[in-house]
Amino acid sequence: AAGVIQSPRHLIKEKRETATLKCYPIPRHDTVYWYQQGPGQDPQFLISFYEKMQSDKGSIPDRFSAQQFSDYHSELNMSSLELGDSALYFCASSLNLRTGSSDEQFFGPGTRLTVL
């Protein structure tokens, strides 16, 4: 079965550089989520999109932005990178119904970002 695809899997950047992470959800899934997991920590919700519109926002820095495109893939753009941005970034997708059902979120393998 198709899974969530994230690219790149590993990324090394210098401080103050920019980075773009990509996420391709499971086919037919209409909702994409981004999470950040620091070393030894639990995943923290950043932002989500439903049908290409932002649906919720968490603790996402102003230096970060994201969007979901017409083909449902999503990109997380990170600017002015800081050492503290080093983390594992997960994308997840789900099929959410207007009735309020919360289908399980399927996670991608993650992108490990290292900021030097």
Add this chain to the structure above:
Amino acid sequence: AQKVTQAQTEISVVEKEDVTLDCVYETRDTTYYLFWYKQPPSGELVFLIRRNSFDEQNEISGRYSWNFQKSTSSFNFTITASQVVDSAVYFCALSEARAAGNKLTFGGGTRVLVKP
């Protein structure tokens, strides 16, 4: 605000022993969803189980079972006859019932080490 607490940071067992992971949650929502995810050393997040707040029936799925008690806001998870491959960090998570984009709030995780 939602909160998930996993009091056990690490559990070490010998293979074939049972392991029970505790999870306590807080939410003001009357309808919500509870999840367990597994994160093996390779880093990916693997969905295990989901329960709706209005369904307190406890079930067994293979070596996994769970005990959902709404009265005590607990959602405990048990691995029966543990195996070395069960070694991982296990996260309990909570999401509210919304039309779309139901973000997950994770607990701090419990690291399970199964020794041969």
